[in-house]
Amino acid sequence: MPNYKKEPDFPRVQGGGSLIIAWQVKNKQVMVVGGGEVAAGRILHLLNADADVTVVCPSSGLNPEVRHRVAQKQVTHVDRVFQPSDLDAVPSDAAAAPTPPAMVLVAIDDPPASTQIWKLCKERRIPANIADVPSECDFYFGSVHRDGALQIMVSTNGKGPRLAASIRKWIANALPRGGVVGNAIERIGVLRQKLRDVAPAPEDGPKRMRWMTKVSDAYSWDQMARLTDEDLDNLLKFYEANDVPALYLLKAMRGGRAPEDVDLFDGSFGFSVGV
Structure with missing residues (x-):
């Protein structure tokens, strides 16, 4: 009888996609060419990511939102049209030391000029995004x-x-509404950092990951969002045993009580009255 070997069940390759990543641009110089509605959206994304943003655009081309960012000094404004030398170093009125931009975002109503900036970025190997021109983008905004x-x-x-x-x-x-998911993630983030302080060695990595998975599966988003700093510290007491306590036990430990000192009625004993 033929001995057929089963093929591994690996994920199917689906070409034509993009590599979805979280690009860290904190404190990096990013240049936005343009000052209209599209540029305003790009600028907000960058500021949310803590980038150092330089906007190159004549004042006459700034929309109210971008003008507000400039007035509040949330961005550095270069009041003129783009010049090729801008790619050699962020203009000197930027707060940080002049350096080439880490990326360039172009949002102007001038296709030939946009394409020229794209080509200049390619020559300098600077990642760029030309708004509404997918073929001239190293990355897309979702x-x-x-x-x-x-x-x-x-x-x-x-x-x-x-x-x-x-x-x-x-x-x-x-x-869920009301910031529940975001708050839950923040609390889990604090717990992960505390856990790294408790078990900092590289060889502890697999155990940390397995325990954090158990914690994430043990509580609902709403329960995670309500964990106090004391709860997180108490939760860490169960790490060595690779255990995760029930929420009622974690709450009962508040006020400095050790797990062995907690005496909770869990319904195991009782009585019923029959008629």
Whole structure:
């Protein structure tokens, strides 16, 4: 009888997508060319990511939102049209020391000028995004839902931005309201940092990951969001045993009580009256 070997059940490759990543631009110099509505959206994304933003655009081209960012000194404004030398170093009125931009975002109503900036960025190996021209983009902006530390991006790879926005709204409406998910993620983030202080060695990594998985599966989002700093410290007492306590036990430990000192009625004993 033939001995057929079963093929491994690996995920199927689906070409044509983008590599979805969380690009860390904190304290990095990012240049936005343009000052209209699209540029305003790009600037907000960058500021939310703690980037150092330089806007290159004549004052006459700034819309009210970008003008507000400039007035509040949230961005550095270069009041003129783009010049090729801008790619050699962020203009000298930037707060940080002049350096080449880490990325360039172009949002101007001038296709030939946009293409020229794209080509200049390619020569200098600077990642760039030319608004509404997918073929001249190293990366795309998706439709983003934000709730504290939670960020969900929906991308159509530049093919249907309006559809991406609709899908993002549908996902957001399916999530709990009132910042519950974002708060839960913040608390879990604090716990992870505390755990690294307790078990800092690289060889502790697999155990940390397994225990954090158990914690994440043990409590609901709402329960996680309500964990106090004391709860997190008490929770860490169960790490060595690779255990996760029931929520009622964790709450009973508040006020400095040790797990062995907690005496809770759990319904195991009692009586009933029959008729």
